[in-house]
Amino acid sequence: MGVDLNIVVVGAGLVGSELLRQLATSPRAGEVSLRIRAVARSKTTQRHPRGLGPPEFQGETVETSLIGLSSYADEGNTVVVDCTASSLVSDTYEHWLKSGCSVVTANKLANSGPLKYYKALRIAQNGRPVRFFYEANVGAGLPIFTTVRDLIATGDSVIQIDGVFSGSLSFIFNEFGCGNNFSSIVLRAKELGYTEPDPRDDLGGIDVARKVVILAREIGIDVELSDISVKSLVPAALQDVSPEEFLKALVEEGFDDISAQASSAVEAGDVLRYVGTVNAKTSLCSVGLGRYPRSHPFGSLQGSDNMVSIRTERYSKQPLVIQGPGAGAAVTAAGIFADILRVAALTSRC
């Protein structure tokens, strides 16, 4: 019952390197034999006919051809693993799936992009011994999609999904409310490396909206990113200025409106959280600031935790809640790794 799986890793940045390290050092049951056949970077690809031996990954170096990676499928069960944030890579998934490669990704672009391509990726799996998994799209290694799929497969029906899906915004609002000024916390989060270089990439809410789109589609709602109501935390006047001007304005002007909302919430024993919501009854999705009692599960968030609350027909009174760090190379790579093991367990059926 042994399974051989060829692994092709695309992208060797923080997450890709960590994945290679985990693949190299993790003990596994004898049932699955994972062979890293290629590591593709934007310009060059390293490959080895018998599998690269991490952590050195020494092998033949050739020019990268994303399309050409599908040739590994001719040599047996193969999974292409996308550790990039590149649309060049995500645009190749359909070709890989149709060529007989499974795909595992942490890259959100395919699942949150045009619905037509999203559906094409599902159709490409039909009748083929391939899988497309993307647990790390939301919450990094937290078991969110596997849980939602189990609920649906066993006949449960999702009513609503709410979550704190951004580690940086989680940190900002978890720190906020002890008399702190919003601007100073954003600057501190930036210094700690929790935000993107331009914090507006987090504060704008688009990354959260992408995750909401992916969750909504997972439960059968046909939604485009442009359909989501996103309430940005960036004041209109600061949306189009340069990064330097934005940071200057952040220091000088503060975000008085948000600071005032927080003070009012804290005085009433509440908390502010930046939340994404999928309402399965109305098919409406939204992203924005919400106010919750401190006794709400969102009230116990700490650090840069993510949290997702799944309310279903069976979990109707009290939702099923999953909480924990939702970003970082180690847990993101672990989410990808778990998907690779699922591919190994499932694609060898035929």
Add this chain to the structure above:
Amino acid sequence: MGVDLNIVVVGAGLVGSELLRQLATSPRAGEVSLRIRAVARSKTTQRHPRGLGPPEFQGETVETSLIGLSSYADEGNTVVVDCTASSLVSDTYEHWLKSGCSVVTANKLANSGPLKYYKALRIAQNGRPVRFFYEANVGAGLPIFTTVRDLIATGDSVIQIDGVFSGSLSFIFNEFGCGNNFSSIVLRAKELGYTEPDPRDDLGGIDVARKVVILAREIGIDVELSDISVKSLVPAALQDVSPEEFLKALVEEGFDDISAQASSAVEAGDVLRYVGTVNAKTSLCSVGLGRYPRSHPFGSLQGSDNMVSIRTERYSKQPLVIQGPGAGAAVTAAGIFADILRVAALTSRC
């Protein structure tokens, strides 16, 4: 790639009946064809050569032979599903596994019983196309074992597991602390059907200890139920009296000690919770009352929620936390159902 799976359900009480209902009414992808071949009760078994048609489950009625159920393995992929709390049933798992049947169970007796039998059940799977799954052993349908297994399979290392594993004790301590008397809450929980007929079966902590044993063994700790330090909530003087005397004492004398602890905790802004702990570093396991700040995840528990906090090398600063209703026929049956689908996906490999 279609899979046929024979299902033999043992026990048709609350959980077994709900499982049969879910199996009958849940839409599923065309890949898996589930056939309920037999429903075994303690005295009689209903069976049908082409699969029983729920919800009627009409078929031939024969005398129940637990050993004899393994003959279904001769007709293809088969899973025996234990929806009982009977040791007669759990003692038969090894025979079923060795005969080529997978086993799915909600019954905790095999996994929390003698370590020798626990290990025999693992050995029985070696080299055979069978699986033994038991997600519903802890937290009903909450994805606890699947998550722990993914963490370990990807090379993470568990440091500590803490949890509120009893729905009845969760309810009791979630209600407690608003000036209520402990005895009155226990009586109310009993009236609502949250406790066993004799509340000492919950208050004694043995059910929680069984769950702690199963979790400890899952992460590689060889522990027997008798090794667990269990702090019962039942005063020594009331442990051996009759159920009637216990209830009378509960009303008349109260549990002054626990009420005093709770008052003191509430005054300090803390909460009391009945918690099970597995410490992977010391291999020590314990069950008892603990005091936590209200900002701790345990502080946000509501109703009869379960919560498990998993601290690992990768989730070291902030744990991975799973929360939600951990008891009830619908979510327990759903946990079993998800395991059956995992068997269907995995056993058809050979």
